[in-house]
Amino acid sequence: MIDSKEASAALADIDDIVRRVKQSQLYDLASIAAVWWGVLVFAGNVVTWLWPVYAVYAWVAVDVMGVGGLVALRLFNPPHHPHGAAFGIRLLLVFVLFFAFGYLCTNVIGHFGPRQLGAFWPLYFMLFYALAGLWFGYAFVAIGLGISALTLIGFFYIGEAFPLWMAFVNGGGLIIGGLWMRRS
Template identity: 45%
Template sequence: MTIGSDEAARMLADVDSVVAKVKQSRIYRSAALIIMLWGAINLARDGLIALAPGWFGPRWFLVDAIGIAGTIVVLSRGATVGARPPMRTLAAFLLFYAFGWVWANLIGDFGPRQQTAFWPTLFLFGYAVAGLWFGWAFTAIGLGLTALIVAAYFWSGAAFSLSMAVITGGGFILCGLWMRRA
């Protein structure tokens, strides 16, 4: 049995399509675990800020450090045996934090309310941009949750910290569950 060049090209295109879908599925599954991890962290952090506003400040960074460590663990888990730790991911976190810190503390002099809105939207911007390479779900999550945060910033009043716990905590967890199915 011989295969013509047109049929061989179609078969190779089918293989390439399956490989691309598998790669996207692996990326979505890792990203889903990471966003659900950050949802739990944001829920705890913003819930603590809502209940005890003194939690805002240096302790916030310590809670985020747990999230960064968890993210590195999730990314390392999907790596091949003997692979180096995901240093680019750590570098990306550090760059985002440095950029955010300069704007939030040096240039903008943000107060607690502004910082509570700024930090998740900064990282959601990264999610939205990642969608240009990894699939529309990233962009939808980044833009959708940012819109909810902006709405909460302007219209939630005294319940802002609690609404942020719901949006960034519950929203991230729900989006992670959705990404697992995308």
């Protein structure tokens, strides 16, 4: 028989491995979402750079396909959660509030131009990434802060090619970040 100190150490080992398994599962799903959004954001920025007149349609399509992809991901990977349905509704409300607040800031309180919009949405998105990382894992924080920093550099120092810069920084960053998360 073992003493209570050894038993505590064994339970701590169990807690640690369970935490890592759950984080690994979360990273698996988050990496698919990040790569999916990365591809869409890359395409959205390329359209914005090449055909600015169609940018608004491109970004509506990006948002619809992005959220649709997350819904599909969730349907194929149902949560093992005692309040799964309530959790799903909360997730949907998160997106509604996210886009409503962003729209309020960019179109009602402020009247952002294309360049400001091109910087605001990635920074806003990455803020949530970084905040989520404080609970769910350092990879989210690293991706959030990294893309935010590169977005600001582009905003202040890149000229006409800013959408192209954002295609690689935001779209490419999410793709690389997602693949890196998968390996973490």
